[in-house]
Amino acid sequence: MKALKSGKLVRTALLSSAFFLASLINIKVGAASTHLTLIAPMGIILGWSVFPAVFVALLLQAVLFQFGGLVVLGVNVLDMALPGLIVYIIFGRSIKNGTNKFLTSALSFLAGALAVMVGALMLSTFLYATDNNFLSMAEILLLAHIPLALIEGIITLFFIAWLKRSAPDFL
Template sequence: MHISEGVLSAPVLLGGAGLTVIGTAIGLRKLDYDHIITVSILSAAFFVASLVHVPIGPANAHLILGGLLGVILGWAAFPSILVALLLQAVLFQYGGLTVLGLNTFTMAAPAVLCSILFRPLLTRGSGSRFAAAFACGFIAMLLSALLTAGALALSGDAFVGAAKVLLAAHLPVMFVEGVITGFTYTFIAKVKPEALAVTSGL
């Protein structure tokens, strides 16, 4: 769901960058540094998953695992995703440095929001836990697609069509994200629940 450089307007770029700075600062402040390895592993998972992508005009469709990062990392999803996107921009020219802030925000903000909204259900029995984790994965991808499409639409009428195609193309990916997030979270909650306490509160 990376947006390429040279597409977005300056106000959209600056707004996304500013919000990412705030989110990353909160994430670093809340991060339990005993869980740096967990953050690094999930950042690497995000890095690999989002390398496999299908171009759609000025953006592309791919797994992002945003919901999974959100339910495990909370606010630490911001620095985790920022580092992964920075490495992708530098090593593979995916996205770019000028759109780094906006791309980070569109993926990290929904992850954090879903983590906050579904936190009460995630701490219940296995059935509710799976449903809540599935919802996190599905809705995080949906919101990321909406934010990305919105950023394109705000940057000019020429991108409205591409924004609609981008949103439609991610519909099947949302279900895949939900299933992966549901099974992965419930598995970790059973075998290593201490790995889920990465941030000190939301």
């Protein structure tokens, strides 16, 4: 919360709303289901403020739609926000200040895909740590997130490219 400056409050809230809306669109992949997160763009734009943004979005989902739940809110926030922060630390500066178009696009794609895969890996680890019976479920979830990681990578690539061209201050 300390990283959340008053000037960035509105932008954080709006990205939180975008995350909230994107998470509601579920994609069925076999037995499991996945959803868009937009966590990489959020991480790159917000930095450390990604934690309160994700917290608020997940709180609203838990209260309004019974997605997730209040008991697992903490672990869900960690699972969603930490990949965003990792992406910000690894790629944030290079994407924001990068002048090479091809390199920035490649990094954006990597950031998007990596954020989803880190999130999926963490989720699988949490499931496995809960009970050994969840091992097969964890494997299915991890595999189900691979196509989503590719989609998220492509969307992040074009998203960042558009923002860098049209509104570099927003980044």
